[in-house]
Amino acid sequence: MQKRAWFVTMAAALLFACSSNTGAGGLAGLSVGDDGGGSPGAGSGGSSGNSGVSTSSGSGSSSGSGSSSGSGSSSGGQDGGGPGVGLDVGLMASEIGQTLTLTATPFQVAANAEVYKCQVFANPFSGAADLLRLHGVMSAGSHHFFLFNLSALEAVVEPAVGTLGDCTGKGIEFHPFPFLSQQPDWTVQFPRASDGSPMGYPVIAGNYLMINVHYLNAGTSPITANVSITIDAAKPNIVKTHVGTLFLDQSSMSVPVTPMTSPISASKTWSGNPGAVSADGSYEIFTSWSHMHQWGLDFTASTNGQVFYDEKNWNSPGLFWHTPGITNPATATGAPRPVQMTSSASITWSCSYYNDTGATLTFGDSAISNVMCIYLGQYYPASPTQPDVIYNH
DSSP states (O other), X not given: OOOOSSSOOOOOOOOOOOOOOOOOOOOTTOOOOOTTOOSTTOSSSOBOSSTTEEEEOOOSOOOOOOOSOSSSBOTTSOBOOOSEESGGGOOOGGGEEEEEEEEOOOEEEOTTEEEEEEEEEOOOSSSOEEEEEEEXXXXXXXXXXXXXXXXXXXXXXXXXXXXXXXXXXXXXXXXXXXXXXXXXXXXXXXXXXXXXXXXXEEEOTTOEEEEEEEEEEOSSSOEEEOEEEEEEEEOTTOOOSBOEEEEEEOTTOXXXXXXXXXXXXXXXXXXXXXXXXXTTSOEEEEEEEEEEOTTEEEEEEEETTEEEEEEOOSSSOOOEEOSTTOOOOTTEEEOSSOEEEOTTOOEEEEEEEOBOSSSOEEBOSOTTTOBOEEEEEEEESOOSSOOOEEEEO
């Protein structure tokens, strides 16, 4: 079985963007903390013992129809969540056991500076939890935002719990995660299973959560960065089907000087076997992302010789839903249905690059001076204790 992601591999910080589907998921009666990213611990509810964590309980009722506009508050006073993905799925308040907001300590970014900041939070749930919906907010100057799911071994090498600091790997942080965004206001929600129950991303009791953000300040004056994320976690036994992430990287790549008219291709293949928990080992990929840097021209992902995802936008690639009826970004193409996979099916991902800098470009975290070629997908069913696949070569 493929070794999966509960260890630190210093490999890649991603700089992703997502599409702008709108609509809210009908979460009635859910109070929300300081979505503007204000002072630590702001918001309603009692403290969980972590600096920068505010909590509340889900209550009320909802049809789960996802009929609101996706900004501000809709009926019941819930967090509208702005744009995002999966919002038309809908959630009912009766399915939500806890809503909490993690808020990073505000920090300054000097003029012409590029920084990577991390803040670790002890598990804010009462044991294991299934995450249903995540709404992240970043102030101006942000480049990307991860919420990482860390083991104790991973957390111990990062800034002390509850303390904002420089990320240990700077821009080279590579961990399991339920949320990523390059948008200032972004929501992620998962599909419903065939029995109608909501799917969720699992966090085990002994793990930590870590906000990881990349800020670029191209201006002439310092800026103050504010970052927060609001999470809806399921009541016990609500989630029957778990989702996981496929994180496939090419850390050995380099791009020699080559003109745009004759780009080169960087390609890798992952042999498969994510450890899906279905009886026959099969699983379904329901979303795809890509990541390249500014010299990237085209990204493809394929299985069994068939391309299921193609993206040409290096700067702001949208999250592609392999699901009928979901609006996908105009720049990407793929099958409008879940990608059917077996445990032995491989995935090949390729990036087409040119290089007019006069020197070889090598793998690295900088969007200015390095290259990357990374595929990300979400799949189900996944293990409730080890849902992520990390592959780095």
